[in-house]
Amino acid sequence: MKTVIVGIGGITNGGKSTLATRLHQQIPNSCLIAQDVYFKEDCEVPVDSKGFKQYDVVSALHMDRMTDHVELWKKNPESFMKQKSLRVFEESLLGKDVFVLIVEGFLIYNYRPLNSLYNKKYFLEIPYEICKTRRSTRMYNPPDPPGYFDGHVWPMYLKNRKEMEEMLSDIVFVDGLQEKDQLLDSVYKDIVEIIKGLNK
Ligand SMILES: Nc1ncnc2c1ncn2[C@@H]1O[C@H](COP(=O)(O)OP(=O)(O)OP(=O)(O)O)[C@@H](O)[C@H]1O
Numbered sequence: 001m002k003t004v005i006v007g008i009g010g011i012t013n014g015g016k017s018t019l020a021t022r023l024h025q026q027i028p029n030s031c032l033i034a035q036d037v038y039f040k041e042d043c044e045v046p047v048d049s050k051g052f053k054q055y056d057v058v059s060a061l062h063m064d065r066m067t068d069h070v071e072l073w074k075k076n077p078e079s080f081m082k083q084k085s086l087r088v089f090e091e092s093l094l095g096k097d098v099f100v101l102i103v104e105g106f107l108i109y110n111y112r113p114l115n116s117l118y119n120k121k122y123f124l125e126i127p128y129e130i131c132k133t134r135r136s137t138r139m140y141n142p143p144d145p146p147g148y149f150d151g152h153v154w155p156m157y158l159k160n161r162k163e164m165e166e167m168l169s170d171i172v173f174v175d176g177l178q179e180k181d182q183l184l185d186s187v188y189k190d191i192v193e194i195i196k197g198l199n200k
C-alpha cells in the first residue's frame with residue numbers, strides 16, 4: 001500500500017476549497033479533510049480589545065481532533081473511506097493500493113504535529129485587493145462584521161504566514177490568480193509524479 005498526504009494551505013479566499021475539492025473528485029481513492037470543519041463553537045472563541053472575534057488563530061480550531069483524523073486515515077485509508085461511504089477502487093488510475101489524502105485549510109501549516117505528515121505542502125496566495133474583494137462576496141457563519149478584514153483577517157494572515165515561513169522551508173507557493181483548470185492540472189500532475197516517485 002502507498003499513501004500520499006498533500007496539504008492545500010493558503011490565504012483566505014485563495015481557492016483552497018475549490019482546488020482541494022476538484023482534486024478529490026479527480027483522484028480515485030482520495031479523501032479530503034477540511035480544516036474549517038474543526039472550528040470551535042463561537043462562544044469558545046475569544047474577542048480582542050477592538051471587539052473582533054479571534055477566529056484566525058490556530059487555537060480557535062480543534063487541531064487535536066483534526067490530527068487524530070489524519071492519523072486514522074494513515075493507519076487504514078480503506079476503512080476510513082468506507083466509514084465516509086466513499087467508493088474504494090480495486091485498481092485506480094494511479095495504481096493498485098494507492099491512497100491520497102488532501103488536507104485543506106488556511107492554518108494547516110501552523111500546527112506542528114501535522115507538518116511532518118505531508119508529502120507536499122502547497123500554499124495558495126493572492127494579492128491583498130483580490131483577497132479583500134473575493135472575501136466581500138462570501139457569507140461566513142458568523143458573518144464578517146464591518147472592518148473585520150483589515151482589523152483581524154489581514155493582520156493575522158501576515159502574522160501566521162511569517163510564523164509558517166520561520167518554521168518551514170519546504171512550502172510550494174502557488175499563484176492563486178491562475179485559472180481554476182490550470183491550478184487543478186498542475187497540482188494533479190505533480191501528485192502523479194509524487195506517486196511515481198514512491199515506486200522507486
Ligand atoms: N482560480 C480561481 N480564479 C478565480 N476565482 C477563484 C479561483 N479559485 C477560487 N475562486 C473563487 O474565490 C472564492 C473563494 O474560493 P474558495 O472557497 O475555494 O477559497 P478558500 O481559500 O477555500 O476560502 P476560505 O478562506 O473561505 O476557506 C470563490 O468565490 C471561488 O469561486
Ligand SMILES: [Mg+2]
Pocket residue numbers: 016017018036
Ligand atoms: Mg475554504
